Amino acid sequence: MLAFAMPVLTRAQVEAVAALAHLELEPGEVEMFARQLGDILTYADELQHLDTTGVPPTAYGVASRGADRPDEVRPSLAADEVFGNAPERDRATGAAQAGGGFFKVPRVIG
Amino acid sequence: MPPEPRRPEAASSKCPASLVSTLSDIRDAIRSGERSAVDVCRESLDRIAAADGALHAFNTVMTGEALARAAEIDRDRDRFRDAPLAGVPVALKDNICTKGVRTAASSKILEKFVPPYDATVVSRLTRAGAVIIGKTNCDEFAMGSSTENSAFGASSNPWALDRIPGGSSGGSAVAVAAGLTPLALGSDTGGSIRQPAAMCGVLGLKTTYGRVSRYGLLAFGSSLDQIGPLTRRARDAAIALETIAGLDAADSTTATEPVADYQSALSGDVRGLRIGVPWSLVEDGVDAGIVAAFKAALDTFKARGATLVDIELPHAKYAIPVYYLVATAEASSNLARYDGVRYGLRDPQGELGAMYSRTREKGFGAEVKRRIMLGTYVLSAGYYDAYYVKAQQVRTLILRDYDRAFERADVVAMPTSPTPPFKLGERTSDPLQMYLADIFTVSANLAGLPAVSIPCGFTTSSPRLPIGFQLTGRRFDEATLLRMADAYERDTEWWMQAPPTASR
Numbered sequence: 001m002l003a004f005a006m007p008v009l010t011r012a013q014v015e016a017v018a019a020l021a022h023l024e025l026e027p028g029e030v031e032m033f034a035r036q037l038g039d040i041l042t043y044a045d046e047l048q049h050l051d052t053t054g055v056p057p058t059a060y061g062v063a064s065r066g067a068d069r070p071d072e073v074r075p076s077l078a079a080d081e082v083f084g085n086a087p088e089r090d091r092a093t094g095a096a097q098a099g100g101g102f103f104k105v106p107r108v109i110g
Numbered sequence: 111m112p113p114e115p116r117r118p119e120a121a122s123s124k125c126p127a128s129l130v131s132t133l134s135d136i137r138d139a140i141r142s143g144e145r146s147a148v149d150v151c152r153e154s155l156d157r158i159a160a161a162d163g164a165l166h167a168f169n170t171v172m173t174g175e176a177l178a179r180a181a182e183i184d185r186d187r188d189r190f191r192d193a194p195l196a197g198v199p200v201a202l203k204d205n206i207c208t209k210g211v212r213t214a215a216s217s218k219i220l221e222k223f224v225p226p227y228d229a230t231v232v233s234r235l236t237r238a239g240a241v242i243i244g245k246t247n248c249d250e251f252a253m254g255s256s257t258e259n260s261a262f263g264a265s266s267n268p269w270a271l272d273r274i275p276g277g278s279s280g281g282s283a284v285a286v287a288a289g290l291t292p293l294a295l296g297s298d299t300g301g302s303i304r305q306p307a308a309m310c311g312v313l314g315l316k317t318t319y320g321r322v323s324r325y326g327l328l329a330f331g332s333s334l335d336q337i338g339p340l341t342r343r344a345r346d347a348a349i350a351l352e353t354i355a356g357l358d359a360a361d362s363t364t365a366t367e368p369v370a371d372y373q374s375a376l377s378g379d380v381r382g383l384r385i386g387v388p389w390s391l392v393e394d395g396v397d398a399g400i401v402a403a404f405k406a407a408l409d410t411f412k413a414r415g416a417t418l419v420d421i422e423l424p425h426a427k428y429a430i431p432v433y434y435l436v437a438t439a440e441a442s443s444n445l446a447r448y449d450g451v452r453y454g455l456r457d458p459q460g461e462l463g464a465m466y467s468r469t470r471e472k473g474f475g476a477e478v479k480r481r482i483m484l485g486t487y488v489l490s491a492g493y494y495d496a497y498y499v500k501a502q503q504v505r506t507l508i509l510r511d512y513d514r515a516f517e518r519a520d521v522v523a524m525p526t527s528p529t530p531p532f533k534l535g536e537r538t539s540d541p542l543q544m545y546l547a548d549i550f551t552v553s554a555n556l557a558g559l560p561a562v563s564i565p566c567g568f569t570t571s572s573p574r575l576p577i578g579f580q581l582t583g584r585r586f587d588e589a590t591l592l593r594m595a596d597a598y599e600r601d602t603e604w605w606m607q608a609p610p611t612a613s614r
Contacts, residue, residue: 017490021470023467024464024468033483037487041497047432084226087453087454087455
C-alpha cells in the first residue's frame with residue numbers, strides 16, 4: 001500500500017522546491033527535473049512496501065562518539081585570510097569591532 | 111600479459127612485472143638515499159605532463175609547491191629519515207582543502223576558492239613527509255559515479271580512454287593506476303573510492319565512519335562521508351591509513367578507538383577466517399565476467415585456508431533508494447552554504463534573494479542541482495516522514511542485516527561494481543541508471559562499515575577492462591580487510607598490472 005499519491009512531480013511542485021532550495025531554474029530544467037525526480041521518487045517508493053512499524057531511525061551508522069576537547073580559547077584565522085575569498089568586502093564599516101570589515105551583500109530590503 | 115617494464119633496473123624485486131613503483135618502494139629508495147625526493151617528484155610531474163592531457167586525472171598540478179617541498183625533504187634528511195611517507199608523491203581529491211591551493215571540488219561555484227587552512231589529512235600527510243603533487247578531478251562535490259559531472263571535464267579510464275574511470279574519486283584512481291602518484295586520497299559517500307578503484311584496477315579503502323577526520327573535506331553527506339587511500343597494494347594503504355587515521359579535535363565524529371598497527375596485520379595468514387557471501391545479491395544482474403572473477407578470488411582465499419559461508423542481506427536491495435534519499439537530504443543542507451556571500455562565485459545582479467538563486471543556478475552543475483532538489487523535496491513538510499524518516503528506518507534494517515551477518519562471518523564479500531567501466535556519455539542522460547551502479551557499495555556507508563575494493567582480474571572481451579571485488583568488515587576492523595587484501599596479492603598478479611597509457 002502506498003501511504004500517499006504517486007509522487008510524479010508537477011511543474012509547480014518543481015518550482016516550489018527550487019524556490020525552497022534557492023535555485024533559479026531555466027525553463028528546460030523545470031521539465032527535466034520534473035521527469036527525472038519523478039523517476040527517482042517512483043523508484044524510491046519501493047520502500048513503502050516495507051513494514052517499518054516500531055523500527056527506530058538511524059542517523060549515523062557508528063554509534064561511538066569522539067572525545068570532547070577542553071573548551072579553550074585557541075587562535076583563529078586572521079581577518080584577511082577569512083575575507084580572502086569574499087566576493088565583496090566592506091573594509092570601512094565597523095572595521096574596529098569586526099577586526100577588518102564585513103562580507104558585503106546586495107540590498108536585502110527594497 | 112602485463113606490459114614490459116620501461117626501466118627494469120629500477121623495478122622492485124618484489125614486483126618484477128610492474129611498470130609502476132609502489133609507495134613503499136619509493137619511500138624506501140628515498141630513505142636509503144638511493145633516490146632524492148626531488149628526483150621522484152620530477153618523475154611524477156613528468157609523467158603527469160606526458161599523460162594527463164589524455165587522462166585528465168588532475169584539476170590542479172602543484173608543480174612549484176611540490177618541488178619546493180621535495181627539496182626541503184632532501185635538505186633536511188635527518189628529520190625525514192624515519193618519516194613513513196618520506197618524499198612520497200600524493201594526489202588529493204579536489205574536495206580536500208589545501209591551504210593556499212585552489213580547492214574546487216570540480217565545481218564552477220568554487221572555481222576560485224583558495225582555502226585558508228589544510229584539511230587534517232593534509233597536515234598529517236605532510237607531517238609524515240609526503241609531497242602533495244596536485245588535486246584530482248572528481249564528480250562535482252563528489253556527486254556521481256563516473257567523474258563525468260565535473261565542471262572541468264571528464265577523466266578517462268587509463269585502460270580505455272573512451273571509458274569512464276568510475277567516480278566520484280575518478281581522478282585519484284586514474285593517478286594511481288597510470289603511475290602518476292603511488293598514493294591518492296579520495297572520499298567515499300556511497301562508493302566513491304571503491305568503485306573507481308575497481309574500474310581502474312587499483313586498491314581503494316573506505317574506512318569505518320569516524321576512523322579518519324573529515325575536517326577540511328567539503329561536506330556532501332555528513333553521516334556517510336569518509337576519506338580513504340587509493341594505492342596499488344594493501345601495504346601502501348596500511349602505511350597511508352596509519353598516517354591519516356585517528357582522533358581529531360577538529361572533527362567530533364572521529365572515534366576514540368586506537369589506530370591499529372595495520373602493517374603488522376599483513377601476515378598472509380587468513381586461515382580460519384569466514385567469508386560471508388550473499389549469493390542471491392551477487393548473482394542478480396551482475397556482468398558474467400565480474401561474477402567469474404569474483405568466484406575465482408573466493409577460491410584463492412579458500413586455498414589459503416579461509417572458509418566461505420552463505421549469508422543473507424535481505425534489505426540490501428533497498429540500499430540504493432535509502433542512500434539516495436538520505437544522501438541528498440544531507441547534501442541539500444550541506445550545500446546551502448554556497449550562496450555567494452562568504453566565498454565562491456557570486457552573480458551580483460538583483461537583491462539578496464535573487465543573488466542567492468542566480469549564483470547557485472550559475473555555479474552548480476545539473477547533477478548537484480538534481481540532488482539538492484531531491485534532498486529539499488524529501489525534507490519538505492508533508493514528505494519528511496514518508497521519505498526521509500522511512501529511509502532512516504530502513505537504514506536501521508540494513509545495519510541489522512550486517513550485524514547478523516557478522517555473527518557468522520568475519521567479512522562480507524561482493525563484487526564492487528555490477529558492470530565494467532562503461533563508455534563516456536553512455537548514462538549521463540539517465541541519472542537513475544547511473545545510481546544503480548552503486549548497488550554493492552552504498553550499504554557500507556549507510557552502516558558505517560569499512561570496505562576495500564581489490565583488483566581481481568580483467569574482462570575477457572576487448573577492450574581489456576579491470577574488475578574489482580569488495581570486502582566489507584566489522585567496524586574499526588580495517589586490519590582484517592588489509593590482511594586479506596595483502597594475502598590475496600601474494601597469490602595473484604592483478605595488482606601489478608599497469609595500463610598501456612602508463613608506458614607512454
